[in-house]
Amino acid sequence: MSYYVAHRLFAAHDRALAAQLAHHLARKLGEDHVFLPFCDTDEENLVADVKGRRLFELDRDRLRRIRALIAIVHGPSPDDGVCMEIGYAAARGVPVILLTTDFQDYSTAPDGPRTDFPDPLLDALATRTVRLPRLSATTEPSGTSRFADFARRNQAQARQAIDACVDATLQLPAPAADTPAPSPSSNTVYTEPSPYVPPHHPLSVLTRNPHVTTISQTRFEAPDPLTAARRDWTAALASARILVDASGPETPPGAALLIGAACAIGRPAAAYLSRSSYTHAAGREPNCRNLMIQYGVDAILRSTEEVTTWIGR
CATH class of the missing domain: 3.40.50.450 (Rossmann fold)
Known part of the structure; x- marks a missing residue:
C-alpha cells in the first residue's frame, strides 16, 4: 500500500511543492511506498489512444490501494481533481491529510463561523489538517535584494509545512479495513x-x-x-x-x-x-x-x- 500525494498539476511551482513533499515522505517510508501523480504516471511521455482517460485510470487504480492520501489544498478555488481524489479516499475510509499555507479563513457570511477551506466539507473530511499560514521568521539578509529575502521566507515556510505534514503522516494509526459503502x-x-x-x-x-x-x-x-x-x-x-x-x-x-x-x-x-x-x-x-x-x-x-x-x- 502506498501514500498518495494529491496536488494541482498545471504549474511548475505546484508540482515542485508536491515533489518536495513526496521526496521527504519517501526518505521516511521508502520510494516504493509513495505515489506522485504526473511524475509516476509519466504524463509528459505517456502515449495512449485516449491519454486523458488512461491517466484517469492509472490514478484511480492507485487510489484503490492506498494507505493514506496527502493533499495540497490552497486558495478560494481548490483544484477539482485534488478534491475528487480526496472524496474518493474519504468514501473508502482512507485517512486524508490536508496541507495548506493559505492565510485566509472562509465563511458564508461576514460574521459567520469560519472554516479552513472555502467548502466546509473539506474541513469535515480531513483526518488532519496541517496549516502553516504565516511566512517564516525573518532570517539574516541575503545581501542581494529584499525580493530574494522574501523568496527565502516563503521557501522556509514551505519546508516547515512539509516537515509538519510528514510528521502528521507518520503518526497515522494502523490502517483499518475499507469502510463498506452504505446501502442506498x-x-x-x-x-x-x-x-x-x-x-x-x-x-x-x-x-x-x-x-x-x-x-x-x-x-x-x-x-x-x-x-x-x-x-x-x-x-x-x-x-x-x-x-x-x-x-x-x-x-x-x-x-x-x-x-x-x-x-x-x-x-x-x-x-x-x-x-x-x-x-x-x-x-x-x-x-x-x-x-x-x-x-x-x-x-x-x-x-x-x-x-x-x-x-x-
Missing part, C-alpha cells in the same frame, strides 16, 4: 447546487418528480456548517444517485468531492454542465473539465431534458 435508499437523489451561480432549473425538476425523493445540500446555509457538512456527506453516500452542478470556473469543491465518493463506492453520478470551455494538452483529447471529473462521472448533462432522462433510467 431507493429512488433518492442527492443534489449539489453550484455555489458559483444561481440555482439551475435542471436540478429543480427533480422536486417535481413524484417518483424521486430529493435530498439537497444544506451546509452553506446552516448555522453550524461543519455538522451540516457531515450530514450532507452521509446523505449523499446513502442516496441512490448523486447529481451535481459542475458550473463555475472549475468544478466546485463539493461537487468534485462527491464525484470522487460516487466513483469510489460505485454510486451513479452525473454532472450538470450547460456550457464549458475545453482544455488542451499535448497528446491529450480535449477535456471539458479536469479529467478526474470528466471520467469520474457516468454522464455530463447539458439540459433539463437530459437531467430528466438520466433520473428516469
